[in-house]
Amino acid sequence: xxxxxxxxxxxxxxxxxxxxxxxxxxxxxxxxxxxxxxxxxxxxxxxxxxxxxxxxxxxxxxxxxxxxxxxxxxxxxxxxxxxxxxxxxxxxxxxxxxxxxxxxxxxxxxxxxxxxxxxxxxxxxxxxxxxxxxxxxxxxxxxxxxxxxxxxxxxxxxxxxxxxxxxxxxxxxxxxxxxxxxxxxxxxxxxxxxxx
Amino acid sequence: xxxxxxxxxxxxxxxxxxxxxxxxxxxxxxxxxxxxxxxxxxxxxxxxxxxxxxxxxxxxxxxxxxxxxxxxxxxxxxxxxxxxxxxxxxxxxxxxxxxxxxxxxxxxxxxxxxxxxxxxxxxxxxxxxxxxxxxxxxxxxxxxxxxxxxxxxxxxxxxxxxxxxxxxxxxxxxxxxxxxxxxxxxxxxxxxxxxx
DNA sequence: GTCTATAGTGCGATAGAC
DNA sequence: GTCTATCGCACTATAGAC
Numbered sequence: 228x229x230x231x232x233x234x235x236x237x238x239x240x241x242x243x244x245x246x247x248x249x250x251x252x253x254x255x256x257x258x259x260x261x262x263x264x265x266x267x268x269x270x271x272x273x274x275x276x277x278x279x280x281x282x283x284x285x286x287x288x289x290x291x292x293x294x295x296x297x298x299x300x301x302x303x304x305x306x307x308x309x310x311x312x313x314x315x316x317x318x319x320x321x322x323x324x325x326x327x328x329x330x331x332x333x334x335x336x337x338x339x340x341x342x343x344x345x346x347x348x349x350x351x352x353x354x355x356x357x358x359x360x361x362x363x364x365x366x367x368x369x370x371x372x373x374x375x376x377x378x379x380x381x382x383x384x385x386x387x388x389x390x391x392x393x394x395x396x397x398x399x400x401x402x403x404x405x406x407x408x409x410x411x412x413x414x415x416x417x418x419x420x421x422x423x
Numbered sequence: 424x425x426x427x428x429x430x431x432x433x434x435x436x437x438x439x440x441x442x443x444x445x446x447x448x449x450x451x452x453x454x455x456x457x458x459x460x461x462x463x464x465x466x467x468x469x470x471x472x473x474x475x476x477x478x479x480x481x482x483x484x485x486x487x488x489x490x491x492x493x494x495x496x497x498x499x500x501x502x503x504x505x506x507x508x509x510x511x512x513x514x515x516x517x518x519x520x521x522x523x524x525x526x527x528x529x530x531x532x533x534x535x536x537x538x539x540x541x542x543x544x545x546x547x548x549x550x551x552x553x554x555x556x557x558x559x560x561x562x563x564x565x566x567x568x569x570x571x572x573x574x575x576x577x578x579x580x581x582x583x584x585x586x587x588x589x590x591x592x593x594x595x596x597x598x599x600x601x602x603x604x605x606x607x608x609x610x611x612x613x614x615x616x617x618x619x
Numbered sequence: 620g621t622c623t624a625t626a627g628t629g630c631g632a633t634a635g636a637c
Numbered sequence: 638g639t640c641t642a643t644c645g646c647a648c649t650a651t652a653g654a655c
Contacts, residue, residue: 377609474625
């Protein structure tokens with residue numbers, strides 16, 4: 228395992244997930260991950276600002292897919308229709324082949340509060356970025372933030388369902404259903420106007 | 424400042440906020456906080472599992488207020504009406520006298536990603552607990568989680584507005600408005616049924 | 620690549636409350 | 638005496654400075 232083997236980042240990420248899954252996140256040191264792929268601890272921290280970050284790659288592309296979905300919606304589309312478009316675009320980042328990998332990664336995250344915190348932070352960052360994209364389309368506040376956060380919530384719930392044991396529907400299909408449920412929930416309330 | 428002065432916890436919390444606000448979170452060590460109130464670093468970590476936690480007290484009571492609001496709603500109330508009740512109860516935890524304190528605390532959090540992560544985690548925990556309370560009322564999934572997460576989102580947006588410079592309305596009033604906006608956003612979409 | 624500060628833990632000793 | 642809060646010390650790993 229030479230000094231200039233290519234793909235150091237990717238090898239570190241793969242080794243990290245495997246070690247985290249077998250030994251646990253706390254019980255795995257950054258030095259061990261580095262050693263597993265023939266690198267030093269110092270190199271690990273040159274690639275990832277902290278130990279948790281090694282599990283959160285591909286965020287940039289995922290976020291971009293979301294934004295692309297926003298921009299793909301025709302002008303004058305209602306905020307939630309824009310969100311629906313963004314969800315479909317984002318879902319394409321998780322084809323069915325990736326499901327078992329996602330399950331493994333999520334089970335590691337679910338067992339470690341520090342990793343959960345990082346994940347929530349990433350999701351919050353997503354909402355912030357989407358809100359900005361909505362404002363760029365002329366949607367005001369707090370509608371933009373509400374729509375963006377709702378989109379993130381729907382995505383989160385759909386993703387959780389997608390990796391549940393026995394689930395076979397695509398993420399896109401599930402996301403669509405969950406968004407529908409959100410509309411029913413709030414729409415039904417609005418229809419009868421019980422709120423003063 | 425003796426070994427058995429009462430209220431060690433509270434004194435640590437107050438000293439921590441002050442030091443964080445003046446020097447910054449990173450630039451303040453746990454030892455310094457402890458020293459400021461005549462205790463040792465080891466004692467600090469007996470009270471707070473980590474350095475961030477010192478800023479997140481009163482969570483238990485806040486969460487309880489939310490749950491009380493859920494349980495105060497009459498049976499058969501729609502999920503979002505229950506959330507409206509919970510929001511009003513939770514808002515009572517932040518009377519206007521607390522606004523300037525909240526502003527100071529939030530400005531510290533806003534400047535430190537690790538603190539933001541912790542805050543998001545607490546908010547996510549809130550949503551999880553509220554969702555459980557909704558399920559206990561017979562509300563199914565994903566409606567319970569959607570409603571709870573929406574409630575957390577609305578609370579977050581309202582709280583941000585509440586501490587904004589020049590804002591004078593009560594948190595309860597703002598939360599009510601934001602919830603209304605959410606209903607308009609989703610209700611309008613449902614009315615015209617543009618989603619297949 | 621080395622060196623260091625700090626977070627956070629484990630364990631045993633001690634000081635006071637009761 | 639018991640119980641609990643505090644302390645002191647040794648230790649590891651993270652993360653950043655040099």
